[in-house]
Amino acid sequence: MIICPSCKTENPQSAYRCTNCNYGIAPRLTPIRRHKPRYIGDTMEETKAEELGRTYRCANCRSYGGQVKQIAATGTGVSRMIDFQFNEFIVVSCSFCGLVQMYDANIVGGNANGWRILDFLFGID
Numbered sequence: 001m002i003i004c005p006s007c008k009t010e011n012p013q014s015a016y017r018c019t020n021c022n023y024g025i026a027p028r029l030t031p032i033r034r035h036k037p038r039y040i041g042d043t044m045e046e047t048k049a050e051e052l053g054r055t056y057r058c059a060n061c062r063s064y065g066g067q068v069k070q071i072a073a074t075g076t077g078v079s080r081m082i083d084f085q086f087n088e089f090i091v092v093s094c095s096f097c098g099l100v101q102m103y104d105a106n107i108v109g110g111n112a113n114g115w116r117i118l119d120f121l122f123g124i125d
Helices: 048-055 113-122
Strands: 066-073 087-094 100-104
Touching: 048 066, 048 087
Parallel strands: none
Antiparallel strands: 066 087, 087 100
């Protein structure tokens, strides 16, 4: 059972929101394993994006959980003229109120230099 920090009522372990006051409650601390091992040596650990979506806490409604997507954008100058998407961002939207927040992929750890090379050569993305 999880005790709500706002109204001090007990809630089930699987609840993300208090059943009494609708306050956001801390998520499960163990990683969620969504797939069976796909190959020998697969550790079935969640990626940084899955971890961010699971542990994300909304600044607007204070609830936990979000949908994670990765986007790329052009910069200024030459990269804009040749449509080279150099800037990468991780976008998290709240599952309950829809608030969207952007994070720099290089800081969070989701950089993909291989995709940058393919984007430059073939115009992918």
